[in-house]
Amino acid sequence: MYKKPGFEPSRNEMFSILENNIKPMLEDETISVATSLGRICAEDVYAKNTLPNKPVSARDGIAVHFSDFAKGTPDTSEWSEGKEYCFSNTGVALSEGYDTVITIENVKFDKSGKVRLLSVPEKCGEGVGVEGGQVKEGELLAYTGERISPSLIGILLTGGVANIKVLSKPKVAFIPTGDELVPSGFEIPLGKNAESNSLMLKAYIDECGGEAILYPIIPDVFEKLKEAILSAIEIADLVLICAGSSKGSKDFTIDILESVGNVIVYELGHGPGKHCSLACSGNTPIIGLPGPPTGADLTAALYVKNTLRLMQMQPIHLPYRIIAMLAEDINGRKIDFVSFMRVFIKDGQYYAKPVEMQGKTRAEVYHLQNGQFYLEKGSGIKAGTSISVEMRYPREYITEA
Numbered sequence: 001m002y003k004k005p006g007f008e009p010s011r012n013e014m015f016s017i018l019e020n021n022i023k024p025m026l027e028d029e030t031i032s033v034a035t036s037l038g039r040i041c042a043e044d045v046y047a048k049n050t051l052p053n054k055p056v057s058a059r060d061g062i063a064v065h066f067s068d069f070a071k072g073t074p075d076t077s078e079w080s081e082g083k084e085y086c087f088s089n090t091g092v093a094l095s096e097g098y099d100t101v102i103t104i105e106n107v108k109f110d111k112s113g114k115v116r117l118l119s120v121p122e123k124c125g126e127g128v129g130v131e132g133g134q135v136k137e138g139e140l141l142a143y144t145g146e147r148i149s150p151s152l153i154g155i156l157l158t159g160g161v162a163n164i165k166v167l168s169k170p171k172v173a174f175i176p177t178g179d180e181l182v183p184s185g186f187e188i189p190l191g192k193n194a195e196s197n198s199l200m201l202k203a204y205i206d207e208c209g210g211e212a213i214l215y216p217i218i219p220d221v222f223e224k225l226k227e228a229i230l231s232a233i234e235i236a237d238l239v240l241i242c243a244g245s246s247k248g249s250k251d252f253t254i255d256i257l258e259s260v261g262n263v264i265v266y267e268l269g270h271g272p273g274k275h276c277s278l279a280c281s282g283n284t285p286i287i288g289l290p291g292p293p294t295g296a297d298l299t300a301a302l303y304v305k306n307t308l309r310l311m312q313m314q315p316i317h318l319p320y321r322i323i324a325m326l327a328e329d330i331n332g333r334k335i336d337f338v339s340f341m342r343v344f345i346k347d348g349q350y351y352a353k354p355v356e357m358q359g360k361t362r363a364e365v366y367h368l369q370n371g372q373f374y375l376e377k378g379s380g381i382k383a384g385t386s387i388s389v390e391m392r393y394p395r396e397y398i399t400e401a
């Protein structure tokens with residue numbers, strides 16, 4: 001049965017609760033660097049080789065002996081290729097005996113092929129890339145907890161690292177519940193509803209480097225739901241249970257969470273997504289997501305995503321913000337509220353207005369909004385105030401009014 005919780009965390013309080021309760025993954029696996037994009041290093045990685053392993057030409061040019069320049073500019077009229085100089089290209093090991101490179105722009109050849117120099121080297125080694133200039137054996141290339149980027153893949157391969165130990169992907173079980181739900185792809189009989197949250201959540205889980213385990217729709221029966229959650233705790237690193245979270249006659253989620261673990265958050269202090277909960281069974285976190293897709297979407301973006309980040313040693317992340325002038329009043333609310341906003345440009349300045357959700361479909365709201373504003377409970381905010389909006393799309397997508 002529904003109990004009014006004593007503590008309903010704001011978004012920031014919820015982030016702190018996650019930071020205090022979510023532990024990094026303990027399992028790791030060794031994979032090829034070639035397939036490691038986006039994975040998280042499970043240990044510090046050191047270079048296995050030095051490159052270049054011989055001095056190389058740093059420019060396309062000619063390699064010379066610096067000793068020929070000891071007494072000033074030499075007479076090059078009798079120089080021949082392969083003796084006083086040889087051609088030497090960028091990145092290629094210097095031919096034996098040569099120590100300095102003159103860039104080809106400063107070398108001219110007359111009609112008979114004789115060399116004429118437009119500049120002379122000032123010191124030995126000029127134009128030469130030193131041994132170890134790219135990577136040194138034993139050097140730290142990647143840190144524990146570092147996310148592997150395209151650049152890092154290049155750096156690791158240069159350092160002779162072909163395989164790498166990474167954190168195992170968190171396995172995330174998603175359990176939908178509701179007798180009214182029909183699996184996606186099937187025709188919806190009258191009075192029934194499409195189950196769409198599973199695949200929406202799978203997409204979030206994929207995006208965050210997890211591995212989704214999707215359960216079938218579990219009927220609104222206490223024992224069946226409890227059985228599903230207990231089995232999910234056995235196989236998953238994070239369990240998501242969706243719906244059954246509010247005050248309906250068949251809303252059992254909280255009772256079940258109490259029976260399988262320790263409930264940390266019963267309900268949030270903000271909407272949408274107010275009926276989002278957090279529990280732990282041993283080391284396994286369980287997030288209760290609200291059934292209504294708008295709330296499920298918003299809480300997934302805030303809390304499922306950041307739980308997966310913390311499990312993979314990444315800090316909590318929120319989108320970048322834009323300071324915009326509020327174009328319309330925002331009414332006050334009794335609880336904090338994540339307000340969908342449209343940010344636009346007028347006379348070279350950013351403005352933001354709240355997107356009215358009443359009477360609009362999800363797709364309409366989705367396409368009108370391009371950011372969110374976290375409104376704290378209270379008396380609202382007047383038009384003309386500067387506010388900070390968290391943006392959904394890059395800056396280039398913001399258009400004129």
Ligand SMILES: Nc1nc2c(c(=O)[nH]1)N[C@H]1C(S)=C(S)[C@@H](COP(=O)(O)OP(=O)(O)OC[C@H]3O[C@@H](n4cnc5c(N)ncnc54)[C@H](O)[C@@H]3O)O[C@H]1N2
Nearest residue numbers: 176193194195196197243244245246247275290291292295
């Ligand atoms: N008397 C009250 N009623 C409600 C309150 C309240 O405070 N007092 N809160 C409302 C809010 S806010 C929310 S959020 C919902 C919470 O609902 P539940 O999490 O218990 O979800 P259900 O009641 O089972 O379903 C609600 C709605 O969502 C659809 N749904 C459920 N699962 C899925 C899914 N996997 N994919 C797509 N859609 C799903 C379901 O069919 C219903 O339409 O309670 C309000 N009521």
Ligand code: MOO
Nearest residue numbers: 272273274275295
């Ligand atoms: O908790 Mo509900 O998702 O605010 O609509």
